[in-house]
Amino acid sequence: MEVAFYAAGTVAVISTVLTITRLNAVHALLYLVVSLLAVAVAFYTMGAPLVAGLEVIIYAGAIMVLFVFVVMMLNLGRRAVESERRLMEGTIWVGPSVLSALLIVEVVFLIARARLSGLALASGSGVLAPKQVGIALYGPYLIGVELASMLLLGALVGASHLGRPASEKAEVRYDRNSDGSRARSGGNIVRAGFGRSPDAP
Amino acid sequence: MRRDLIFILMSVEIMLNGAGVAFVAAGSRWGQPDGQIMFLFILAMAASEVAVGLALVLRLYHQHHNLDADTINDMRG
Numbered sequence: 001m002e003v004a005f006y007a008a009g010t011v012a013v014i015s016t017v018l019t020i021t022r023l024n025a026v027h028a029l030l031y032l033v034v035s036l037l038a039v040a041v042a043f044y045t046m047g048a049p050l051v052a053g054l055e056v057i058i059y060a061g062a063i064m065v066l067f068v069f070v071v072m073m074l075n076l077g078r079r080a081v082e083s084e085r086r087l088m089e090g091t092i093w094v095g096p097s098v099l100s101a102l103l104i105v106e107v108v109f110l111i112a113r114a115r116l117s118g119l120a121l122a123s124g125s126g127v128l129a130p131k132q133v134g135i136a137l138y139g140p141y142l143i144g145v146e147l148a149s150m151l152l153l154g155a156l157v158g159a160s161h162l163g164r165p166a167s168e169k170a171e172v173r174y175d176r177n178s179d180g181s182r183a184r185s186g187g188n189i190v191r192a193g194f195g196r197s198p199d200a201p
Numbered sequence: 202m203r204r205d206l207i208f209i210l211m212s213v214e215i216m217l218n219g220a221g222v223a224f225v226a227a228g229s230r231w232g233q234p235d236g237q238i239m240f241l242f243i244l245a246m247a248a249s250e251v252a253v254g255l256a257l258v259l260r261l262y263h264q265h266h267n268l269d270a271d272t273i274n275d276m277r278g
Binding site for chain 2: 016019020025028029032035036039042043046047048050051054055058059062063066067070071073074126128132133135136137141144148151152154155156158159162163
């Protein structure tokens, strides 16, 4: 396990350094995905299989897809076509491919070794099973789970409010017009009652 | 120093991930599941932060057509 841990850590450090030194955002995102996958393999060798799976699914799957979507939305037009062409013909993908090939060799090695030794995949001494984590999560940390759910709800509402289309100015103008018409009609009502004789009940 | 907002958000992700690695390593050193639970909370926080941050980046790009963090200096708030 130690060799696998140090190999995954080395891949993670190299890909993180390459992430923060790239100039193009797409290249940096490729290296960042590789870095997160390497950290997930390191978690697995540390004896945390639940967190390794969540790292792959949420970090490398969901959050990185958000980044890729935003980079694609900000990069529209002719310039995007040229950069896509450069992405396809260049040798940009060689670095992330080599690092991910190292990672997949490592994962295959771990699976084969667990198969040969007759153990289940994530068992042994020092492994914290997902059952223990779940029991602790819904026992003493229940208030934290509630706070995390409220934080996620707030982030959902805030992101959908910030990301709404920019056509709400027409609605604001329509609201102002309707307010004005209502004020004018109110004025008419007051004027209709104004001419009554003063001795009426 | 780099001022691109996308790179700033990516670097924040790297730093949060480093904190999570420290938590999980400490938890597996003492054999307690608390480190993994802290990593789950960091994960939820990072996901919500990225959602709001990327929505703000989109709004700023539609207003300024620029991703430089120094161009937001003209906000008078």
